[in-house]
Amino acid sequence: MxxxxxxxxxxxxxxxxxxxxxxxxxxxxxxxxxxxxxxxxxxxxxxxxxxxxxxxxxxxxxxxxxxxxxxxxxxxxxxxxxxxxVVAESQLPKIVSTDAHCTLKILSPPRLAGSTEWYEMEIEPGGALDSAAHAQGTMEHVTAWTDGLEISSGDATITLKSGETARYLADRPHCIRNLGREKARGLMVMLYKP
Structure with a gap:
């Protein structure tokens, strides 16, 4: 650091x-x-x-x-x-999906893990970040920096435009998918229920 x-x-x-x-x-x-x-x-x-x-x-x-x-x-x-x-970009941990279509750069400090976490998110065209249910009461907030991010949580599905933010329960299976032809980028914040 x-x-x-x-x-x-x-x-x-x-x-x-x-x-x-x-x-x-x-x-x-x-x-x-x-x-x-x-x-x-x-x-x-x-x-x-x-x-x-x-x-x-x-x-x-x-x-x-x-x-x-x-x-x-x-x-x-x-x-x-x-x-x-100050943390250099090269020091920020990354999570890359097995198919290499999704990258999450961990921006939050390690001491907040399991409480409040935020990530810079990049998803290649056609890529999807499929997640199992997190702990009871967990909320995700995704702010799209580009067009074409589709968010599904439970039975609900929406598509975000650049600059829009979606807030949804993440204590059920959920997915963030890039429907566009360019790399999709955004900010994801996870808030765990205390």
Whole structure:
């Protein structure tokens, strides 16, 4: 992945430490007493004005009854949330049908699999993406970028024009077929029922 996150900057644990302290309903003074870390040092850490040593972190996490990894990894995760992840096209996984007429490029991040997934879809002329029923309540949304995509779900069948979106139940056998003479393209989004 072409992640452009800066790994040289240490995670800011101060705000996360303050969240844990408040969740335990402790004042700065109470946490200072329990941890042995001075109130002024604790205040500076929470405001991001001081970088605590390992010994200080150990004392604070022990007093809060949390793992050191929770604090460090949680702060690192917060830092990642402020970043923009860039994935090169060559790094996007592809699913190709056995007859090579249909290609799905997986655009969604792996952590969303089984929840919300989206794909760039290409179907050769005459090709069809036949699918068995997905989990109960699953919906598919297909936006056609070209004319000629036919969607079937259960007993219903429609043909999309470029720019149109079809939304349908995918918890039954369904099919996306290219009726045109050119390669059909579109965006498919799958939403699984929680």
């Amino acid at each position: 072409g992640n452009r996150m800066d790994t040289k900057t240490p995670p800011q644990i101060g705000p996360l430490l303050a969240q844990h302290r408040r969740a335990h309903k402790l004042t700065l003074e109470q946490l200072s007493t329990q941890s042995g870390v001075s109130k002024s040092m604790l205040s500076q850490i929470e405001r991001g004005e001081a970088n605590p040593s390992f010994a200080v972190l150990w004392s604070l996490t022990t007093a809060l009854n949390i793992k050191l990894s929770e604090l460090v990894e949680g702060a690192a995760a917060q830092r990642q949330d402020d970043q923009i992840e």
